[in-house]
Amino acid sequence: MPPACGPEGQEGEPGPGGPSVPLAVDVRGRGIRGVWKRGSSMNMAEGDTLISVDYEVFGKVQGVFFRKYTQAESKRLGLVGWVQNTDQGTVQGQLQGPISKVRHMQEWLETKGSPKSHIDRANFNNEKVILKLDYSDFQIVK
DSSP, X not given: OOOOBOTTOOBTOOBXXXXXXXXXXXXXXXXXXXXXXXXXXXXXXXXXOEEEEEEEXXXXXXXXXXXXXXXXXXXXXXXXXXXXXXXXXXXXXXXXXXXXXXXXXXXXXXXXXSTTOEEEEEEEEEEEEESSOSOSSEEEXX
16 A cells, blocks of 8 residues: 555655545556545555556557457456547557456556557556446447
């Protein structure tokens, strides 16, 4: 878990309302400054924390079954969300699930993809801790 932060976001100093923990974390699991909630429990194992993250993958990712393989890998990991092609030739979507599974999928999106794809890079944005999943499965959006 990221370290506790005080009212000014100083690590290791609990605020007057008790320890503060981030509502959002970056892709490396560090708290994003300025997005904090007081009094949240810090006892939950990191692997049990549910997160949501948006992604966009650049490279040769259209016309190579990238969405189908993304859906299959996400379902294999037990993640929910969606994936779609963009008019700019990228693939974008959202992942939701336990942080450890989302981290695995982020690595897959950055380095593996479908067999005929060529990934230049993957961007991850709007990562946040969530209390419940917004989706019941992983869908390909047409």
